[in-house]
Amino acid sequence: xxxxxxxxxxxxxxxxxxxxxxxxxxxxxxxxxxxxxxxxxxxxxxxxxxxxxxxxxxxxxxxxxxxxxxxxxxxxxxxxxxxxxxxxxxxxxxxxxxxxxxxxxxxxxxxxxxxxxxxxxxxxxxxxxxxxxxxxxxxxxxxxxxxxxxxxxxxxxxxxxxxxxxxxxxxxxxxxxxxxxxxxxxxxxxxxxxxxxxxxxxxxxxxxxxxxxxxxxxxxxxxxxxxxxxxxxxxxxxxx
Numbered sequence: 580x581x582x583x584x585x586x587x588x589x590x591x592x593x594x595x596x597x598x599x600x601x602x603x604x605x606x607x608x609x610x611x612x613x614x615x616x617x618x619x620x621x622x623x624x625x626x627x628x629x630x631x632x633x634x635x636x637x638x639x640x641x642x643x644x645x646x647x648x649x650x651x652x653x654x655x656x657x658x659x660x661x662x663x664x665x666x667x668x669x670x671x672x673x674x675x676x677x678x679x680x681x682x683x684x685x686x687x688x689x690x691x692x693x694x695x696x697x698x699x700x701x702x703x704x705x706x707x708x709x710x711x712x713x714x715x716x717x718x719x720x721x722x723x724x725x726x727x728x729x730x731x732x733x734x735x736x737x738x739x740x741x742x743x744x745x746x747x748x749x750x751x752x753x754x755x756x757x758x759x760x761x762x763x764x765x766x767x768x769x770x771x772x773x774x775x776x777x778x779x780x781x782x783x784x785x786x787x788x789x790x791x792x793x794x795x796x797x798x799x800x801x802x803x804x805x806x807x808x809x810x811x812x813x814x815x816x817x818x819x
Contacts, residue, residue: 623639623642623644624644625639625644625645625648625652625656626639628656628659628660628662628663629659629663633663636660636663639656640660640690640693641686641687641689641690641693642689643689643693645693646693646696646697650697650700650701650704653697653700654697654701654731657697657735658731658734658735661734661735661736661738662738665738692795695792695794695795696795698792698795699792699795699796699800699804701728702792702804702807702808703796703800703803703804705724705807706800706803706804706806706807706808707803708720709721709724709807709810710803710806710807717810717819718814718819721810721811721814721819722745722749722814723745724811725748725749725752725811726745726748726749729748729752730748752815753815753816753817755815756812756815756816757816760816
C-alpha cells in the first residue's frame with residue numbers, strides 16, 4: 580500500500596522546524612564548501628620581476644602557483660629574475676640573503692620541488708616530442724634540443740648566450756661526454772652537478788635526473804625521459 584500525499588504533508592508539517600534547520604545547515608555547508616573550493620583554486624599570477632620587491636619575486640618561486648605557469652613562462656621568469664639578480668643593489672642583496680636564510684621547512688622544500696618540476700618539465704617536453712619523431716629525425720632533434728637549452732643556461736648565468744656556433748656547442752657536449760666516459764672507466768668520482776646543461780654535459784645531466792628530478796615525474800614521464808636521455812648520451816658518444 581502506497582503512502583498518500585496527505586500523509587507526506589502531515590509528516591512535513593509535524594517536522595517542519597527540524598527540516599528547516601536541516602536545510603539551513605545543508606545550505607551553509609554547500610556555501611562554505613563552494614567558497615573553500617573557490618579559494619583553494621585561486622591562482623596567484625607571477626609578480627612583475629622588475630617592479631616588485633625582490634622578496635616577492637623570491638617568494639613566488641617557493642609556492643606551488645609557480646608550477647601552474649606554462650613551461651616557457653617559468654623559464655622566462657627565471658631568466659628575468661637572474662637578470663635582476665645581477666643588478667641588485669646592496670640593500671636588495673641583503674633582502675635576498677635574509678630571505679634565503681629564513682626559508683626553511685615546507686617553504687624550502689617547495690622551492691626545491693619547484694626547481695625539480697621545472698627541470699622535469701624541460702625533459703618531458705623534449706622527450707614527448709622525441710618519441711613521436713621518425714628515427715631519421717631524432718639525431719638532429721637531440722642536437723637542436725641541446726643547443727637550445729645550452730643557450731638558455733648561458734643566458735641565465737651570463738646574461739646572454741656566448742658567441743659561438745651551434746656546431747661548436749655540440750662538439751663541446753661531445754668532448755664533455757668523452758671526458759665523462761673516461762672518468763667512469765677510471766672510476767674517479769665526478770663533481771656534483773646542477774640544473775644547467777651549459778657545462779655539465781648530457782651524461783651528467785642524466786645522472787642528475789636519475790638521482791633527484793625523477794621523484795617529480797610520473798611513471799610514464801620517467802619512462803619517456805629515461806629513453807630520451809639514454810639516446811642523448813648515445814648521440815654524444817657517436818652511437819646514434
